[in-house]
Amino acid sequence: MTLLEQLAQxxxxxxxxxGIYALIGLGFVIVFSVTRIINFxxxxxxxxxxxxMVTLGDRRLATPIAFLLAVGVVAGVGALLERAIHPVRGxxxxxxxxxxxxxxxxxxxxxxxxxxxxPFALAPFSPGPPxxxxxxxxxxxxxxxxxxxxxxFALLWVFFTRTYAGTAVRACAINPRGARLMGxxxxxxxxxxxxxSGALGATAxxxxxxxxxxxxxxxxxxxxKGFVAAVLGGLVSPLGAIAGGFLLGVLExxxxxxxxxxxxxxxxxxxxxxxxxxxxxxxxxxxVAEEA
Amino acid sequence: MSVSARRRFxxxxxxxxAMAALSSAVTSRYVLSTLIFIALNAMAALGxxxxxxxxxxxxxxxxxxYAVGAYVSGxxxxxxxxxxxxxxxxxxxxxxxxxLAIGLPIFRLSGLLLAMATLxxxxxxxYVLVNWSGITGGPSGLTGxxxxxxxxFRFDTDQRMLWLAWSLLLLLLGLAGNxxxxxxxxxxxxxxxxEVAAEAAGIDTLRLKLGVFTAAGATTALAGSLYAHYxxxxxxxxxxxxxxxxxxxxxxxxxxxxxxxxxxxAAAVVLFVEALRTxxxxxxxxxxxxxxxxxxxxLILMGFVVFLPGGLxxxxxxx
Numbered sequence: 204m205t206l207l208e209q210l211a212q213x214x215x216x217x218x219x220x221x222g223i224y225a226l227i228g229l230g231f232v233i234v235f236s237v238t239r240i241i242n243f244x245x246x247x248x249x250x251x252x253x254x255x256m257v258t259l260g261d262r263r264l265a266t267p268i269a270f271l272l273a274v275g276v277v278a279g280v281g282a283l284l285e286r287a288i289h290p291v292r293g294x295x296x297x298x299x300x301x302x303x304x305x306x307x308x309x310x311x312x313x314x315x316x317x318x319x320x321x322p323f324a325l326a327p328f329s330p331g332p333p334x335x336x337x338x339x340x341x342x343x344x345x346x347x348x349x350x351x352x353x354x355x356f357a358l359l360w361v362f363f364t365r366t367y368a369g370t371a372v373r374a375c376a377i378n379p380r381g382a383r384l385m386g387x388x389x390x391x392x393x394x395x396x397x398x399x400s401g402a403l404g405a406t407a408x409x410x411x412x413x414x415x416x417x418x419x420x421x422x423x424x425x426x427x428k429g430f431v432a433a434v435l436g437g438l439v440s441p442l443g444a445i446a447g448g449f450l451l452g453v454l455e456x457x458x459x460x461x462x463x464x465x466x467x468x469x470x471x472x473x474x475x476x477x478x479x480x481x482x483x484x485x486x487x488x489x490x491v492a493e494e495a
Numbered sequence: 496m497s498v499s500a501r502r503r504f505x506x507x508x509x510x511x512x513a514m515a516a517l518s519s520a521v522t523s524r525y526v527l528s529t530l531i532f533i534a535l536n537a538m539a540a541l542g543x544x545x546x547x548x549x550x551x552x553x554x555x556x557x558x559x560x561y562a563v564g565a566y567v568s569g570x571x572x573x574x575x576x577x578x579x580x581x582x583x584x585x586x587x588x589x590x591x592x593x594x595l596a597i598g599l600p601i602f603r604l605s606g607l608l609l610a611m612a613t614l615x616x617x618x619x620x621x622y623v624l625v626n627w628s629g630i631t632g633g634p635s636g637l638t639g640x641x642x643x644x645x646x647x648f649r650f651d652t653d654q655r656m657l658w659l660a661w662s663l664l665l666l667l668l669g670l671a672g673n674x675x676x677x678x679x680x681x682x683x684x685x686x687x688x689x690e691v692a693a694e695a696a697g698i699d700t701l702r703l704k705l706g707v708f709t710a711a712g713a714t715t716a717l718a719g720s721l722y723a724h725y726x727x728x729x730x731x732x733x734x735x736x737x738x739x740x741x742x743x744x745x746x747x748x749x750x751x752x753x754x755x756x757x758x759x760x761a762a763a764v765v766l767f768v769e770a771l772r773t774x775x776x777x778x779x780x781x782x783x784x785x786x787x788x789x790x791x792x793x794l795i796l797m798g799f800v801v802f803l804p805g806g807l808x809x810x811x812x813x814x
Contacts, residue, residue, distance in 0.1 A: 297547065301743060302800045312792070313790055427618070434611065465625075472616075475611055479611055
């Protein structure tokens, strides 16, 4: 393989993984925009999405039904978590951050009890050999992943710009007090944001399960990387998070291919530290989690 | 001596006497090692407690400082034959220096930026420990770390280690108590109350917060160094993100910014993990995953933030 072919391959696999980070990062952005909470448990929405797909698939449910069920259940988990955090929403950010850390540990532990420590494999949504696209090989599930991610982004865009409820949520993100004065129930927007981020996380989990394995502890690392993607995009910008996700995926893939695969997982955190430092130096025009 | 200093001194003496009595009366290795681990964890969490309580920031990578302490000591003594105390001093210095290097740029900004940066730092350190196998021994770790020794007297039994760990812990608790009572402590409380007001009163808040974070790096590294010399064997797995979270749990349980609370929190976590490890298999009659503790951990953490934000230490606080 020439270097150019290799680069094309790294780019393709990076984009596939990046789609996952984008989905997870978007969950962070939606919750943070509306509630100013960094939901540390975001990754723990991904894990049950993947594991539920495996379990429901074992029950011989058709893939689309299993997918919708998994996403629906985890959206419910997101809503429940919002209700749990609701009573202390005025607490200092540090306390809330710790609260969501607690929630993430509890969810992971719950999954450990339900599913055990074994990794589960899931068949791809459609069988067949990898396809060639512009000189790079992509597994079929990778196409499913990118397609479903694109569909999710499109649905969210329609929801946030073309529906009354979505516009109301955006109003709450921009100015909660103003939104309340306009008769919008800020509480409900917060509930909706958490539900959506649960659904987004589960979507990510469901589509990635056939590529990696599904385990009870997969959520932590995926969640952290989704977080880096969101921070990369400025933490309040949905488009930024999507771009950040793909950028992070490609960076990781390039680092793994060109430098060393041993440090692949460290890339995201180097990016995170660099972002923190760069922001300190005031080099980037957008603010990274200034209000966090 | 002020009233609070006298009270603290009495408390320290009481704990010292209790530990001395325990160390000679108890022969069970299990009990002794549990007590040692309580001391090591309390030492590691002490600085974090001050960072969270006074600087209003959280370090989500405190395990990295523990790891730096343990590995600097371990590598220097086991691979390069250094004297244990010299290695310990260098380990503590490395912890402090790293904390300073992270804190110096980060503390200029408000918000939870430190949480993010330390989170990244902690995970990177973990990957370095796993992958830099030439020095750290990789996933299988380092063996043959000698116990600390004073001349011919080696801290190689549980009794002796108990003495060493608790003496150092009590010393640090005394120092931290004095610090909190001093002018610096008042300044820290002012920063905690309102940073703007503190600055208006002429307090260099940046320097203070940086100082607390640096001290936290040093004490956590000290605990790590003692850990390496006590077990004489280290590998990366106890230094992961999970341990960083565990330290935060200890601080929250004990009560943020409470000096004695750290010991309570560390004791609660260590005892709780032990109780679950021995008790759960009996209750559920399953020998499956021994990690059920993590569910309870999560729920307890959530419960404390919601119902008892002052932690265990606030239960006995006199009005």
